[in-house]
Each structure stands twice: as structure tokens, then as C-alpha cells.
Amino acid sequence: MFDPVAYINEPRWRSMSLGLERIEELLAKLGNPQDTLRFVHVAGTNGKGSTCSFVSSILEESGYKVGLFTSPYIERFEERIRINGENISLQRLSEVTLKVKDAAEAMASHPTEFELMTAVAFTYFAEEKCDIVVAEVGLGGRLDSTNVIRTVEVCVFAPISYDHCALLGSTLYQIAGEKAGILKTGIPAVSAPQEHEAQRRLNEEADRCATSIRYVDAASIVGDTSDFSYGGFSHLSVQLQGSFQRANAAVALEACRVLVQRGWSIDEQAMRSGLSRASWAGRFEFLRRSPDVLIDGAHNIHAVRALSSELTSRYDRGSVVFCIGVMADKDYAEMLKLLVPLAKAFVCYRPDNPRALSESDLADAVQIAVGIHPVEVVAASTPRSAVEHALEFSEGSLPICFCGSLYGIASIKKAWHHFENAR
Incomplete structure (x- = not known):
């Protein structure tokens, strides 16, 4: 019996090789399923997963069928690919991975583990006809496999800091430049509060993409996780612990405000209940x-x-x-x-x-x-x-x-x- 987890996790696919050539070829062989979807694209160093959870929860509360692609998994491999909070079933994971395997085996340069996962996720979400997908960048942004997407509704930046410096650069300015690679021409973006050098680089890249970035004002977040206010909202609450989750929640609210401006139906109650119901394992x-x-x-x-x-x-x-x-x-x-x-x-x-x-x-x-x-x-x-x-x-x-x-x-x-x- 075919084991999709064993296939995707084969050691020979585990190289950390950035670039879009292989994922573009792989998805083209699969009919470019990502082009049938709409995306919220989330980059950053810390808080990406929690921010993705908040955004997807709000969208679910608004009645949408929401795909969620995150990494790494915490307890079960299947949790990396979810629809409305439900992990992909092992049967569906097997079915979709077999399709991706057939396409991958026909390539001269075999895709990496993360490229395989990205292709499986996008194919699954397209087959299940998701209304929107919240996709977390795996590493960096500019050359990350998820950056093959073009139908983006809003780009989101969680806090940017030092990590994977050998691949992304040794300064915040360089690292932020790699993260900013997810920006799309004319597509709005929102961001958590950033260090000066990171914000300067994000703004420079936003100018090049003829767009702007709306930053969360940390000073306007008042209260604790059980009762806080932000941006005209009062008495907000999140079950995720840690005071830093208030800022992640604020980023999600700003992202959803952009979605509303772009025609998505999200009311205040959905934002409140989405924040309060969101969960994310392994974060405080x-x-x-x-x-x-x-x-x-x-x-x-x-x-x-x-x-x-x-x-x-x-x-x-x-x-x-x-x-x-x-x-x-x-x-x-x-x-x-x-x-x-x-x-x-x-x-x-x-x-x-x-x-x-x-x-x-x-x-x-x-x-x-x-x-x-x-x-x-x-x-x-x-x-x-x-x-x-x-x-x-x-x-x-x-x-x-x-x-x-x-x-x-x-x-x-x-x-x-x-x-x-x-x-």
C-alpha cells in the first residue's frame, strides 16, 4: 500500500534548495491548480502560524470554505493541510500525493519535500473547491515554493527577525528583502510592528510593487488576551496564551479589513468570534x-x-x-x-x-x-x-x-x- 508520508519524507527529497523552477514545472504538469484559488499569503519569522490560524478562523466564521497550509506539523503530518479546521484524511492525502508523484517522477530534477507538500496542498484545495486559502511561507518568501501563487488577495507579514541567516542574509534589511518577495503589484499588504531596518526594506519593496503596507500600531493594543482593544474594536479576546498573541490577532484583523475592502463578506461578529475560537498547538x-x-x-x-x-x-x-x-x-x-x-x-x-x-x-x-x-x-x-x-x-x-x-x-x-x- 502506498504511504504518502513516507514518500514525501524520503531523505533524498529533503534538500533545502530555494527556487521556483521545480515547483512551477511540477504545478504546470498538474494543470496549475493554484490558479483556480484565492490566497492570503503569510510571511515572517515568528507568529506566522498563529496569524494564519486567526485569519482562517475568521474566514470560517464568515461562512467560507477555507484551506490552511502551514509547516512544520506539530503532532500529525496531516495537520499541515486543513480545510475548515479538519486535517486532510490519510485516504485523500494518498490519492493526491499519487498524482503529484506521477508528475514529479517525470521531471529531470526531482522536487524537494516542501515542493511536493506545496503541490499536494494546492491540488487538494483546488479539488475541494476552497473559497480561499491561507498559505504560510515555508522559508523566506521570494524563492519559497508558495510564492508560485499569483491570485493573492492580501500579503501578510508577521514579525521579522534573524533566522536561517545562511540562506536569507545576515542583516534584518536583507532578511526583510527576502520576505518582501511575496509582495504582488497592486495587491495590498499588512504587517505586524517591525524593527526599523525590516520596515524600511518592506516599504522600499512595496514602492517597487506599486502597493502599500498597513502596519499594526502596537501602542494602540490595550489590555490582556482575555479582554483587549485595538483599532476601534473593544473587548476582544483570544484563547491563545502569551501577550504577543494580541499583536498577531491585530494583524489578522487588519488582513480581514483588507479582504472586506476587496469584496469579501466578513462582519464584526465573525472577526470577534474567529479570534476567540482560534487555536494553535505549541505556542505558549x-x-x-x-x-x-x-x-x-x-x-x-x-x-x-x-x-x-x-x-x-x-x-x-x-x-x-x-x-x-x-x-x-x-x-x-x-x-x-x-x-x-x-x-x-x-x-x-x-x-x-x-x-x-x-x-x-x-x-x-x-x-x-x-x-x-x-x-x-x-x-x-x-x-x-x-x-x-x-x-x-x-x-x-x-x-x-x-x-x-x-x-x-x-x-x-x-x-x-x-x-x-x-x-
């Missing part, structure tokens, strides 16, 4: 309260800085048990420095990914970052062992934070539920 997600156990996919300096700020507002210094796993190509030394003042202990593990740093190397890096701070450090050989160590350090009273990578969330959650069920 509480697994338990009192004592708190939370999981956050923060995996770069910008995201870890936001995580540290949020934790600082909730917990005492030196009281948090961190269970952390990272990718070797991340600036984990700087990430650790942001967490050390909050830490009671660090439990290090290796996420299930070829790019992951070993638990022993991470533990060595933690020891360097800790310096003279009285923080305990342990290297755990498995996620289950990591969770067990974290629980021991917590002693039933201290908060636990699992963080460092999106790729570790599934295994950590599985291990966590093992111990919870054994209680």
Missing part, C-alpha cells in the same frame, strides 16, 4: 495549571526573547524548570542567555530531527551560559527521560517550560501524557 500552550506546565515552540532569538518576557511577567527568577531541545543551526547560545536568569534547572534532550543538537552538546552549552548561576543541568537520553527529570526538578510546585524547537513538541507531549496517565 499550557499542559497543566497549578503548578504550570507549558510548551512553546520558540526556536530563535526573537521568539525566545518573547517567551522570556512572558515568563518573567508570570514567575519568579530562578524558579522555572526548562526542558529544552534545539536545532544545531540555531543561535542557541544567545537563546540560553535569555533563559538563564529564570532557570532553576535545565533538562536537555535531542528532538527527533536530523538537524538537532545532541543532548550532551546542548548541556555543555548550557553550562557555559549558566556560568556562576546556581542552576542544575542534566542531559536526558530520550524525551521520556527528559520529562521525568523535569518533573523531579519541579517537585510538584515549580513551573516547567518545554521549549527550543517545534520539532520536539510531539515527542514531549507523548512523554508528558505517559506520566500524566500514570498519576
Whole structure:
């Protein structure tokens, strides 16, 4: 029996090769399904997934059939492709992937894993006749596979920061230039608040595309996630935790305002209920309260800085048990420095990914970052062992934070539920 997940994830397709030539050829062989769809295209460094969730939820509340394409998956492969909150079924994934496989095998240069996924998603959404698709950029923007789309209703930028610098550039100006590659001539864009250099580059690229970018005004967001106001809306709420989610919600509201201007039927109640109902796993997600156990996919300096700020507002210094796993190509030394003042202990593990740093190397890096701070450090050989160590350090009273990578969330959650069920 054909296994679509195994085929897409074959190691030989896993190269990180940016460019549009292969995806354009692949989609052309499939009849260019993307051209039958309308898109909200979302780029950025952090907050893309949450922003996509907010936008798609609002559109669903408005009665539309909404496709959602995001990456990476957190717990199940199929969650990368959804329609109105429902994952693609394994049967449909198999059917569509076989079509994509036939086209891919006829190409001189085989598509990468992400190009295959993009083709599967767009083909599926077209076959299911989605009214609109919210598509998250995989990496960068200009040369990302999703940037083959032309029928875009609004371009959206989540916060831009340093990540994948070897591919996107070493400065915010360069990175923002790559992200800005999703802009389309005459198509409006909205953006989260940005650092000066990133905003300058976005505006320059917008001028070249004869369009403009509407920025969220962070100062106008007042209140907490349970009751906040923004841009003429009062008493908004989101179930996603973390004060930074208010800005993501504001970006989604601005995107939907653009959609209204372009003829889409979205009323205020749909915006309110869409925001409040949106969910997104692994982003300041509480697994338990009192004592708190939370999981956050923060995996770069910008995201870890936001995580540290949020934790600082909730917990005492030196009281948090961190269970952390990272990718070797991340600036984990700087990430650790942001967490050390909050830490009671660090439990290090290796996420299930070829790019992951070993638990022993991470533990060595933690020891360097800790310096003279009285923080305990342990290297755990498995996620289950990591969770067990974290629980021991917590002693039933201290908060636990699992963080460092999106790729570790599934295994950590599985291990966590093992111990919870054994209680």
C-alpha cells in the first residue's frame, strides 16, 4: 500500500534548495491548480502560524470554505493541510500525493519535500473547491515554493527577525528583502510592528510593487488576551496564551479589513468570534495549571526573547524548570542567555530531527551560559527521560517550560501524557 508520508519524507527529497523552477514545472504538469484559488499569503519569522490560524478562523466564521497550509506539523503530518479546521484524511492525502508523484517522477530534477507538500496542498484545495486559502511561507518568501501563487488577495507579514541567516542574509534589511518577495503589484499588504531596518526594506519593496503596507500600531493594543482593544474594536479576546498573541490577532484583523475592502463578506461578529475560537498547538500552550506546565515552540532569538518576557511577567527568577531541545543551526547560545536568569534547572534532550543538537552538546552549552548561576543541568537520553527529570526538578510546585524547537513538541507531549496517565 502506498504511504504518502513516507514518500514525501524520503531523505533524498529533503534538500533545502530555494527556487521556483521545480515547483512551477511540477504545478504546470498538474494543470496549475493554484490558479483556480484565492490566497492570503503569510510571511515572517515568528507568529506566522498563529496569524494564519486567526485569519482562517475568521474566514470560517464568515461562512467560507477555507484551506490552511502551514509547516512544520506539530503532532500529525496531516495537520499541515486543513480545510475548515479538519486535517486532510490519510485516504485523500494518498490519492493526491499519487498524482503529484506521477508528475514529479517525470521531471529531470526531482522536487524537494516542501515542493511536493506545496503541490499536494494546492491540488487538494483546488479539488475541494476552497473559497480561499491561507498559505504560510515555508522559508523566506521570494524563492519559497508558495510564492508560485499569483491570485493573492492580501500579503501578510508577521514579525521579522534573524533566522536561517545562511540562506536569507545576515542583516534584518536583507532578511526583510527576502520576505518582501511575496509582495504582488497592486495587491495590498499588512504587517505586524517591525524593527526599523525590516520596515524600511518592506516599504522600499512595496514602492517597487506599486502597493502599500498597513502596519499594526502596537501602542494602540490595550489590555490582556482575555479582554483587549485595538483599532476601534473593544473587548476582544483570544484563547491563545502569551501577550504577543494580541499583536498577531491585530494583524489578522487588519488582513480581514483588507479582504472586506476587496469584496469579501466578513462582519464584526465573525472577526470577534474567529479570534476567540482560534487555536494553535505549541505556542505558549499550557499542559497543566497549578503548578504550570507549558510548551512553546520558540526556536530563535526573537521568539525566545518573547517567551522570556512572558515568563518573567508570570514567575519568579530562578524558579522555572526548562526542558529544552534545539536545532544545531540555531543561535542557541544567545537563546540560553535569555533563559538563564529564570532557570532553576535545565533538562536537555535531542528532538527527533536530523538537524538537532545532541543532548550532551546542548548541556555543555548550557553550562557555559549558566556560568556562576546556581542552576542544575542534566542531559536526558530520550524525551521520556527528559520529562521525568523535569518533573523531579519541579517537585510538584515549580513551573516547567518545554521549549527550543517545534520539532520536539510531539515527542514531549507523548512523554508528558505517559506520566500524566500514570498519576
